[in-house]
Amino acid sequence: EADIYQTPRYLVIGTGKKITLECSQTMGHDKMYWYQQDPGMELHLIHYSYGVNSTEKGDLSSESTVSRIRTEHFPLTLESARPSHTSQYLCASSEVGAAFFGQGTRLTVV
């Protein structure tokens, strides 16, 4: 099972601020993913990476950006937060087989 960590767990921030959500995994997985999920709603893939220096947009259009400079690290950045960005953001990683999720970051933009 992967160890995958997300920080912060909760974030309340004002409109217009730049934020970075951190995601790190210790299992050396090549594939990493960011999902967005509103309460009671389905998961939406917003970004994924299948290795260092590779990033792809997911199925849901997002104003966020990601980078993958190191295998273990896949941060997500919002340059200017808006109330519409309020959601839960889930990071996951996989190698062969299942994806394993971090505990998530619940973001509230006020």
Added chain:
Amino acid sequence: QKEVEQNSGPLSVPEGAIASLNCTYSDRGSQSFFWYRQYSGKSPELIMSIYSNGDKEDGRFTAQLNKASQYVSLLIRDSQPSDSATYLCAVSGGYNFNKFYFGSGTKLNVKP
């Protein structure tokens, strides 16, 4: 058409009964199939993986795969109130082998 379809529920079963959750997928080339459990406000937790046709059992959980029918199911025997959660079906290994496709989930309520 969605890649993975699930009945949203809620599915209500009495404690001790068998809960049956179903999932269909559209990409016939899919190779890997997963069931996740998600409690309210928490992240999805893997409970079963299945890769070949037939049944796979793990404790009270049995996953069933029928690739010809593009159908995956999860049976939970002796259901407990602690099993009350949303169950997500996920599929990977098809035409975009790097991606996982998740269903919208089935909410299960186990009544004491």
